[in-house]
Amino acid sequence: MSSDGARVALRATRQRTAVRAALADGDQFRSAQELHAALRERGAGVGLTTVYRTLAAFAETGEVDAITREDGETVYRRCAESGHHHHLVCRECGRTAEVAGPAVERWADRVAAEHGYTEVAHTLEIFGRCPNCT
Amino acid sequence: MSSDGARVALRATRQRTAVRAALADGDQFRSAQELHAALRERGAGVGLTTVYRTLAAFAETGEVDAITREDGETVYRRCAESGHHHHLVCRECGRTAEVAGPAVERWADRVAAEHGYTEVAHTLEIFGRCPNCT
DNA sequence: ATGATAACGGAAACGGTTATCATCTTCGAA
DNA sequence: TTCGAAGATGATAACCGTTTCCGTTATCAT
Numbered sequence: 001m002s003s004d005g006a007r008v009a010l011r012a013t014r015q016r017t018a019v020r021a022a023l024a025d026g027d028q029f030r031s032a033q034e035l036h037a038a039l040r041e042r043g044a045g046v047g048l049t050t051v052y053r054t055l056a057a058f059a060e061t062g063e064v065d066a067i068t069r070e071d072g073e074t075v076y077r078r079c080a081e082s083g084h085h086h087h088l089v090c091r092e093c094g095r096t097a098e099v100a101g102p103a104v105e106r107w108a109d110r111v112a113a114e115h116g117y118t119e120v121a122h123t124l125e126i127f128g129r130c131p132n133c134t
Numbered sequence: 135m136s137s138d139g140a141r142v143a144l145r146a147t148r149q150r151t152a153v154r155a156a157l158a159d160g161d162q163f164r165s166a167q168e169l170h171a172a173l174r175e176r177g178a179g180v181g182l183t184t185v186y187r188t189l190a191a192f193a194e195t196g197e198v199d200a201i202t203r204e205d206g207e208t209v210y211r212r213c214a215e216s217g218h219h220h221h222l223v224c225r226e227c228g229r230t231a232e233v234a235g236p237a238v239e240r241w242a243d244r245v246a247a248e249h250g251y252t253e254v255a256h257t258l259e260i261f262g263r264c265p266n267c268t
Numbered sequence: 269a270t271g272a273t274a275a276c277g278g279a280a281a282c283g284g285t286t287a288t289c290a291t292c293t294t295c296g297a298a
Numbered sequence: 299t300t301c302g303a304a305g306a307t308g309a310t311a312a313c314c315g316t317t318t319c320c321g322t323t324a325t326c327a328t
Contacts, residue, residue, distance in 0.1 A: 011294055011305060033284075047308035052285065070257075072206040072315090073284065088249055099245050104238055108260050111233050115222055117262030123204075124258045126242050128251030145274060145325055167315075181277035186316065206284085207315065 010057060018044040019054045020078075023064060028094055029075035065098075067125060090130035099126070144191060152178040153188045154212075157198060162228050163209035201259055224264035233260070 010016065022038050030038075036051045046054075055076050059066040064076045067087060077096070084105065088097040104124065112120040144150065156172050157164075164172075170185045180188075189210050193200040198210045201221055211230065218239065222231040238258065246254040 013293075013306065015307070031284085049286080049308055049310095050306080053306085068202070068204075068206065070202075072202065088246055088251060090251070091253075097249050099249075101241060101245070104241055107235060107238060108258075111235070112222055112260055112262050115231050116265035116268075117222060117224065117260075118268045119225075120260060120262040122258065122260040124242075124256065126246055126251075126254060126256040128246045128254040131250035134250070134252045147275065147324070149276070165315085183277055183279095183317080184275080187275085 010061075014044075015046045015050050016054055018046050019051060019058075023058075023076070023078045027077065027096075029065075029067065029077045029089075029096060031073055031075050035076070068123075070127075086124045086126065088126045088128065090133055091127045092129055092133035095130045095132070144195075148178075149180045149184050150188055152180050153185060153192075157192075157210070157212045161211065161230075163199075163201065163211040163223070163230055165207055165209050169210070204261065220258045220260065222260045222262065224267055225261045226263055226267035229264045229266070 018039055019035065021044070022035050022042070025038070032052050032055055033048070035055070036046065036048045039046045039051070055064065055066070058064040059076065062079065065079050065087075066074055066076050068074050083100075085098045085100045086104075088099050090096070101124075105122075108122045109120055112118075152173055153169065155178070156169050156176070159172070166185050166189055167182070169189070170180065170182045173180045173185070189198065189200065192198040193210065196213065199213045199221070200208055200210050201223070202208050203223075204225070209228075219232045219234045220238075222233050224230070235258075239256075242256045243254055246252075
């Protein structure tokens with residue numbers, strides 16, 4: 001059980017700072033490629049590879065939320081709430097609300113346990129049309 | 135005189151029959167590529183493109199379940215239960231159980247309504263390690 | 269049987285993501 | 299302050315599942 005990957009602090013680099021700054025710029029979910037383009041525009045060039053690595057690392061530590069959209073692309077946003085939560089996403093404009101559902105977590109864990117499953121995780125996203133777009 | 139855009143029945147082709155037969159062969163979720171290989175092995179050659187198209191069409195009509203795994207690959211299985219349900223998937227061997235969670239459906243709808251969202255849909259998959267693989 | 273058109277399928281393109289590997293940076297120990 | 303090992307970077311090249319392209323073939327109502 002030496003799987004506590006987030007033990008060693010990440011080194012402080014210009015690139016990681018830049019990615020954080022870019023993330024702080026908005027509260028919408030954005031793809032790695034969009035963030036890469038935004039960084040290039042503001043003059044803080046960061047390699048695409050590094051953007052991917054950095055976002056993956058941030059997601060690992062919980063510093064950002066990462067969700068996989070229906071088309072398979074992964075998008076990131078700095079986390080408003082800490083801890084486990086889900087998202088209510090407008091399929092028109094992308095507006096997102098974070099929602100917590102303790103009951104759902106318990107339900108998922110219980111169902112999995114009833115079937116004898118271990119190391120349980122789950123994905124849950126709610127899609128709809130937000131008030132503005134309705 | 136159809137009252138709406140009810141879909142025209144799909145034509146009966148050797149390929150669609152073959153894909154159905156391949157799906158009937160097991161009850162695990164399989165990828166389009168796996169099904170394509172299985173079809174080739176049993177001598178019923180079906181183009182990869184056609185396998186993709188056929189599976190997408192079947193998923194559209196509800197004839198098969200399609201879920202997107204954590205790595206982004208889409209996998210298919212013929213549907214055991216009709217109606218809305220979710221899946222408990224072993225991330226090791228792919229074994230799957232279908233689970234219904236009326237309470238979760240209600241929760242999702244309620245949360246979305248509270249935020250003013252309409253035309254609500256949701257995705258929910260539970261991943262874990264099944265008894266055999268633990 | 270016939271013709272309109274749905275379906276097919278091999279090849280090439282696509283697009284997001286990851287691997288490679290040579291080079292540069294960080295940071296703690298001396 | 300200096301030094302160097304481990305960490306981090308990034309341009310490029312794969313990778314891989316999926317979709318598009320488009321000429322050919324099969325289906326089915328008439």
